[in-house]
Amino acid sequence: MDQLDAxxxxxxxxxxxxxxxxxxxxxxxFRGCFFxxxxxxxxDELKDADLLVPHANNVIKSIEGAYxxxxxxxxxxxxxxxxxxxxxxxxxISGLKEHFYFVKEHDLGVEKSYARRELFSFVGFPHRKSNTxxxxxxxxxxxxxxxxxxxxxxxxxxxxxxxxxxxxxxxxNSFNLKSGRVELPVxxxxxxxxxxxxxxxxxxxxxxxNRKLVGIGHTWxxxxxxxxxxxxxxxxxxxxxxxxxRYLNLTSKNARM
Numbered sequence: 001m002d003q004l005d006a007x008x009x010x011x012x013x014x015x016x017x018x019x020x021x022x023x024x025x026x027x028x029x030f031r032g033c034f035f036x037x038x039x040x041x042x043x044d045e046l047k048d049a050d051l052l053v054p055h056a057n058n059v060i061k062s063i064e065g066a067y068x069x070x071x072x073x074x075x076x077x078x079x080x081x082x083x084x085x086x087x088x089x090x091x092x093i094s095g096l097k098e099h100f101y102f103v104k105e106h107d108l109g110v111e112k113s114y115a116r117r118e119l120f121s122f123v124g125f126p127h128r129k130s131n132t133x134x135x136x137x138x139x140x141x142x143x144x145x146x147x148x149x150x151x152x153x154x155x156x157x158x159x160x161x162x163x164x165x166x167x168x169x170x171x172x173n174s175f176n177l178k179s180g181r182v183e184l185p186v187x188x189x190x191x192x193x194x195x196x197x198x199x200x201x202x203x204x205x206x207x208x209x210n211r212k213l214v215g216i217g218h219t220w221x222x223x224x225x226x227x228x229x230x231x232x233x234x235x236x237x238x239x240x241x242x243x244x245x246r247y248l249n250l251t252s253k254n255a256r257m
Contacts, residue, residue: 002099002209007195009125009139010042011060014049019060019132023138024124025053025086026216029102030238031245034093037087037234038193039218040069043084050179056095060137064092068241080159082218083229086237092175109198110232111211113161113197118148120167122217122226124194126186136178143207144169144188146226157225165215170249188220194227 005066014024023042026034034052046052046067055061069084088096089093097101124142146167154161171185197211215228239246 003103003197003211003213004123004141004143004195005101005123006103006213007123007125007141008053008096009037009097009130009141010038010063010193011052011137012045012049014045019137021076021125021127021130021137021190022051023192024217026193026195026213027096027100027102028108029104029214030108030235031105031242031247032090033098033242033245034090034102035234035238036088037061037066037193037216038084038086038212039216039229040082041074041085041218042193043067043069044072052138053096054099055092056098058147061092061095064089068237076191078138080242081163081229081233083216083233083237085234087242089207102207103195103213103229106210108231110230110235112213114165114198115148118150119164119199120146120214120226121199121211122146122167122169122188122191122194122228123187124188124191124217126188127190128186130190142186142188144185144191144226149225153225157227159227161231165227165230167196167228169220169224171224176218188226194220196226234255 006027008025009023010023013019025038051063052060065086065088067086070081125139131138146169149166149168172227194217196215198214215230217228219227
């Protein structure tokens, strides 16, 4: 397993309704505790439903742990901060490890700024690849290659650079590394809460194995922009809500190899 195996699908179950996939999440281990990071609008579903993830013995199980998230404003679609997390119960961890990897602290990338056209992978589970038949559920993970947007595009979209990462994706000119062909990938609806991984400066293989987790996705629009909350926003929220974990200073230096 590697860093991208930390991305998991999140399902929603509401009384008298069919189970459906609502988004994605990313598992991390931070200061000795285990967390599931996602977008706040995914956690919004808990108001009248249950959120579940794949667990031991191929069972989809309700997420066990305390959660914290940014409450919506008048209209969630207009929010420029969209993040939340679960602090997972210890007994819930082992079942997740049957399927997924927890990103370690040294694989988290915290940077002040990103260079023009720097490369990123947006990873998640598009809901168009999810299928429910009776009690059986199937889904598939996709990685979308993107590059860093211009500062002018941050301003155009009205997203602050110190809290978000904005990248661009050309769906009509996407290259499938497995087939070696230019192919039109599945639309990325449903990958909200998935991971954003930055490529290393020195690329020795494609795709590289040593990508750092730098953000959690929350928005994709038809103009080809992927938008994510920076990972340090999550870490600062975790430390603020769990002061006992604040025994090491969070660095803002370049964390890439």
